[in-house]
Amino acid sequence: MKSRRHVLALVGLALAGSSLLGASARAGETRPFSDAAFEAAQRSGKPVLIAVSAPWCPICRTQKPILARLSAEPRFKDLQIFDIDFDSQKDRLRRLNVRMQSTLIAYKGATEVGRSVGETQPEWIEGLVEKTL
Secondary structure, eight states, rough: OOHHHHHHHHHHHHHHHHHHHHHHHTTTTTTOOOOHHHHHHHHHHHHHEEEEOTTTTTHHHHEEEEHHHHHSEEEEETTTEEETTTOOOOHHHTTTTOOSSEEEEEEEEEEEEEEESSSSOOHHHHHHHHOOO
């Protein structure tokens, strides 16, 4: 009986630990753009990056792992990355004055602090993301 309780307790701890790890892993994940989430992130003062991408875009595919690596760094732990689909979200593209996929837009609060199009150099993308801090 005692060993059964120990096993159940260990399973409970393992499940709790995995959900905590999942929460921290999601902190820097790219999430789909929504007006409400974007505005909330801006109001919170968190660093924000919009990534305009398309599934067929080779430059976008190159940018994604660079952004994932940067968002995993402690200094970018609060970075909120929002993805806008170039093919299906044309209204948002017009509002943000975006004309091409692979566009990255950096915000510090509600203020746009930088923008790049077609950039794949990790150090240049890092420089753009640093402007959000």
